[in-house]
Structures are given as C-alpha cells and as structure tokens.
Amino acid sequence: MGRAPCCDKANVKKGPWSPEEDEKLRGFIEKHGTGGNWISLPHKAGLKRCGKSCRLRWLNYLRPNLKHGEFSEDEDRIICTLFGSIGSRWSIIASQLPGRTDNDIKNYWNTKLKKKMVGTMNPSALKKPHQVTLSSMLQNSTPSSSSSSSSFSLKNNHNSNYQQPYVPFTGSEAISYASLLSGNSSSTPACSSFERLYQVNCGFMLGGETSCSSSSDGSCKKNQMSDVKEGEVGYVGVGGFGDQIGGLSYLSSGVEDTQKLVSSNAGRASGWTGEESPLDYGLEEIKQLMSTGSCNNFMFDDSKTGEMVMYY
DNA sequence: AACGCTCGCAACCGCTCCAAT
C-alpha cells in the first residue's frame, strides 16, 4: 500500500502560477510565515494548490533575494567543482551560491553548463589515454600494510611530477583539490579550467550521460561520484594531467559528513605529501563494484567484451 | 505564413529522510 497523497489531487490546481496566486502566496508568507507546515498553508492562504507546489513556488520564484539571469564565470566554476566533488546534490550546491535555487542550478547544468564543458574539451582529452585492464590493475596492486583487512593499493603508473594517484577525498576536499588544480596547475597550459575540472572528474563526463536516474532498488545507476553520500568518503583519483585524464572515484565507508565538509571547505589536499598515496579499499568491495557495473567511473572499452578496461 | 524542431525554464512526481507520536 502506498502512502496517502499529500493533498486531494482532484481539487488542486496544477500548472503555471498566475500573478494573483503569486500575490496571495507572497502576501500570506510575508504576513504569517510558512508556519512550518506547507500542507496546510494553501488552505490558510486561500489557494487551491498543493502544499508542495506552494513550497516550490516560494523557494524557486517568490522568495526574496533570488537571483535570476545569467550565471557568472565564478558561479560556473563553483557549480562545476561542486558537481565534480559531490555530484548532483543541487541543494548543497545551491547553498554555496547565494540567491540561486537548486532548481535553477539543476536546469542550468542540464541545459547549458554540461554542454559548455563538453565544448571546452580539448579533443585530445577525449582520447583514451592510458588503458589498464582489470587483471593488470589487480596485478599491480599491492597489499596495504596499514590495513588488516584485504585491502590493496592502486599505484599510479604515471611518471608525472603531479603524483597524486588516488587520494581519499570527501566532498569539500575534492572542492579544494579541484580548485587547486584548476587554478594553479601549470602542467596543462593547453587546458581550460573547465577541462581540468573535467579531468579531475573524468568519469562523470567522459563516461556518458550524467543524469541517469537514481534508483531505490539498491542498484547504483548514477555515476559513482554522484553517489558519495553523506557519511561516506569518496575517493577521487587524479591521473597525471600530462596524460589528459583524471581517474577514478570510489566509495568507502567513512564518518565524515559531506554537507558539513562542503560548508567548512577545509580540504585535506594540502596535507597530502606527494608520495604515493595508496587507496586502501577492500578488494572484495572493488570487485563487487566492478562486477555489478555499479561503478560507472570504470569506463568500458567498447571493443572489448570480456575484460573490463579502466582508464586513468 | 506555417510548420517542425530545439532549447530553456517552471512545475510535477516519486522517493528518501527524519521528527513526532
């Protein structure tokens, strides 16, 4: 049995809001506030609307201090960076952009920014840079001495000065890190900042459609990067920029709160030493991720059928 | 002018989360 509807669907108006309705809603909220109860608000305000609809209209359109119109370059950058680090958490992203709503940002991303980023890609960045088969990856993996469980480390094969193979990041850490890269990296003079961000988050872009639907059946249909949940720590792998493509992202259990970290913006990137930074990750977990195909940041080579191929 | 196509935005839907009971 499903849950009861939040309102009487038959007796609520749907579709675009009229100026009169807007005025009623604005007037009521300015006078009385929302009262913390959106469900009863439309009735009190004399509106034939669903409470959820009222809430949405208020938050996305009527609320004071909302910004409308073009997004600035800075806003673009923030959106891209946050999207890369925490995925499609539009409300969190919106919280970092005063005056912007999650819906605005979501629409902007889906309609413009995503294309803009694709457009700024250096074609060479789309080439398959460095392929590693799953088996070779596992061969190259080494047992982690710091972990008692069956974890292993992924080694960075790049002979790059930018030796940051697979660095455990939480959301804000990736932000700081990506900002660092996009702002300061001198290793990729031919790359735009968008492109570098792209590379940091390679999986979500190069892998194809980013707006795959979420699923409640436990399967991860979204890109893995987007699936770093609160209370989890995502791992952002960054390949050498000389080789154009960033790396992998993983999930692991953890204790840090993404949202908290997003607001704190206190990255750990600076604390990374530049030495090999192994990714300690349960072998079984990785295998499982791979076998279920739930980690879309492992990109597949169309030309190979049996063996999973990973780019980094 | 009429038609079809694309794009952008507003709004809806269905789900999860979480507090109250």
Place this chain on the structure above:
DNA sequence: TATTGGAGCGGTTGCGAGCGT
C-alpha cells in the same frame, strides 16, 4: 520499536519561445 506524515530532494516532464526551413 514501529508507524506516520511532512519536508526536502533530485529526476523528469510539459510547455512556450525562438529559430530555421
């Protein structure tokens, strides 16, 4: 502890405007 229901979120859809043919 289980249940209920509101708040909030993210994905999707519908529609109008703009543009090209």
